[in-house]
Amino acid sequence: MTEILVTGGAGYLGSVATTLLLDAGHRVRVLDDLSTGHLDAVDERAQFVEGSLEDPTALDEAVSGVQSVIHFAGKSLVAESVAQPELYHRVNVGGTTQLLEAMARHGVTRCVFSSSAATYGEPVELPLRETSPTQPTSPYGESKLRVDALLSDAATRGLAAVSLRYFNVAGAxxxxxxxxxxxxxxxxxxxxxxxxxxxxxxxxxxxxxxxxxxxxxxxDYVHVVDLIDAHVRALDVLENGRHHIVNLGSxxxxxxxxxxxxxxxxxxxxxxxxxxxxxxxxxxxxxxxxxxxxxxxxxxxxxxxxxxxxxxxxxxxxx
Ligand SMILES: NC(=O)c1ccc[n+]([C@@H]2O[C@H](COP(=O)([O-])OP(=O)(O)OC[C@H]3O[C@@H](n4cnc5c(N)ncnc54)[C@H](O)[C@@H]3O)[C@@H](O)[C@H]2O)c1
The missing domain is CATH 3.90.25.10 (UDP-galactose 4-epimerase, domain 1)
Known part of the structure; x- marks a missing residue:
């Protein structure tokens, strides 16, 4: 049985992922600072670590012993990112950097990341492909693109990563x-x-x-259950030294x-x-x-x- 760390597991997508992974027979650990999430959304079968991506001690506790990380935690409001770009840089880019450092400390090499269609900005072609130009129009989109670049870089040092670029998610x-x-x-x-x-x-x-x-x-809307199913499949295609970027929509x-x-x-x-x-x-x-x-x-x-x-x-x- 594998153990998976779900960061942001008290949030909308992370809580659904936690329950579906547990139902599929995985063990799940959740790291969440409850800044936008809800404790009552965390499946009680999961081990809950309350703490931030920015706290190395909480990260050590969360990462130690897991085989894979699904990284949902972060800030995700476009307007807030325009008002407070440093917050988005600090939490989304800085927090992910710290997560990757903790994974390296504990020999964890498998990561699936919540990226976003916001990385593309104003489309120059439709439908949007993963090879389409990326020109984010908000600090939020910029922070997701920066993390995608961090993962590509870490893959050159052996990380196995998939960035999933969500379009609009809905459902329950x-x-x-x-x-x-x-x-x-x-x-x-x-x-x-x-x-x-x-x-x-x-x-x-x-x-x-x-x-x-x-x-x-x-x-473009995709149901949350279909979206999380793609994460479970992404775990199966993780390959050391490779970073795949994949759109998820309908x-x-x-x-x-x-x-x-x-x-x-x-x-x-x-x-x-x-x-x-x-x-x-x-x-x-x-x-x-x-x-x-x-x-x-x-x-x-x-x-x-x-x-x-x-x-x-x-x-x-x-x-
Ligand atoms: N919901 C969508 O339609 C959508 C679309 C594109 C991308 N995304 C991305 O998917 C991810 C999850 O989205 P969501 O809708 O579930 O958001 P959400 O706000 O419901 O969940 C995010 C979770 O991360 C936690 N968190 C935030 N900062 C943290 C930190 N520093 N340390 C630990 N935990 C922290 C929050 O408390 C929350 O539980 C986000 O990264 C978001 O950018 C979501």
């Missing part, structure tokens, strides 16, 4: 203990915000004059209006919306090419947008 996992879903504060993701919208707090729809079929932005785009319409069908009522101007820095369309994920990981997402919204709504009702 039903467990024996209840639902694990998104609980970000503030919540910047469209699906939970659509489900949360009310007459008093309508959804702000940024931009209705984009050059897209219905004028709203188009994004390979198709949904417009903001399509997400709203599907949510209205799930909710059985209209979603109150306020149309507002475009948000600076938002590309019109972001869609992933998932050919590399198909070839390297043998992976294809199975759950569609309706399923993502159904599950996100069930998780919200269960709160």
């Amino acid at each position: 996992l039903e467990t024996a203990r209840g639902w694990l879903g998104e609980r970000h504060h503030p919540e910047t993701h469209l699906v939970p915000n659509v489900l949360e919208a009310s007459e008093n707090h309508p959804l702000t729809l940024f931009g209705t004059d984009w050059n897209t079929p219905d004028g709203t932005c188009v994004r 390979g198709r785009g949904y417009s903001n209006r399509e997400v709203i319409a599907t949510s209205e069908s799930v909710l059985g009522r209209p979603v109150p919306v306020v149309e507002s101007p475009r948000r600076p820095g938002d590309p019109a369309v972001l869609v992933a090419s998932i050919e590399r994920a198909e070839h390297l990981l043998g992976w294809r997402p199975e759950r569609d947008l309706r399923r993502m919204i159904d599950d996100a709504y069930a998780a919200r009702l269960a709160r």
Whole structure:
């Protein structure tokens, strides 16, 4: 039986990964400082180390004896990164540097990392391929690109690494203990915000004059359970001295209006919306090419947008 360290295991994606890895028979250790995560999201079968990526003692405790690391921990709000770029550099780049140093101290050579489509910035081709130019438009995207470069560098010294560049993640996992879903504060993701919208707090729809079929932005959504399945597959392709970069999305785009319409069908009522101007820095369309994920990981997402919204709504009702 292998033991896996999940950093950020109290967060949205890390908590789902922890439970699915335990269900698959792995032992799991979680390192999280609970800065944006929730202790009650951590599966009680996991060993929990409360501490920061920036604390070498906590890192030693978390890393010692594991075979692999899945690294979700970090800061992930684009607007916050514009306001506080040093924070994003310190936690995402500095914290990962410290994690890699701890792994080296303990002879751990296998790492799967949460990268992001934000590394690409404004797309110069669609769908976005892993070979597409990377010109991040935020300190958040820049920090993820820097970590991808750190991993490539560490691979030249023997690390086995995979960077998974997520597009938009949505949905939730039903467990024996209840639902694990998104609980970000503030919540910047469209699906939970659509489900949360009310007459008093309508959804702000940024931009209705984009050059897209219905004028709203188009994004690529993937269900959290499909996303974590790709991580389990990534563990199997880790190879010392190699760093693979792999997009994770569904390979198709949904417009903001399509997400709203599907949510209205799930909710059985209209979603109150306020149309507002475009948000600076938002590309019109972001869609992933998932050919590399198909070839390297043998992976294809199975759950569609309706399923993502159904599950996100069930998780919200269960709160
Ligand atoms: N959710 C998405 O749609 C999405 C898309 C692209 C990339 N990502 C990346 O995936 C990862 C997980 O995203 P999420 O949505 O689960 O976020 P999240 O905020 O729910 O989870 C992040 C977790 O990391 C922990 N953490 C933060 N800083 C830490 C530190 N210094 N030391 C230890 N723990 C720390 C937080 O407490 C939290 O539990 C992030 O790296 C994010 O950038 C997420």
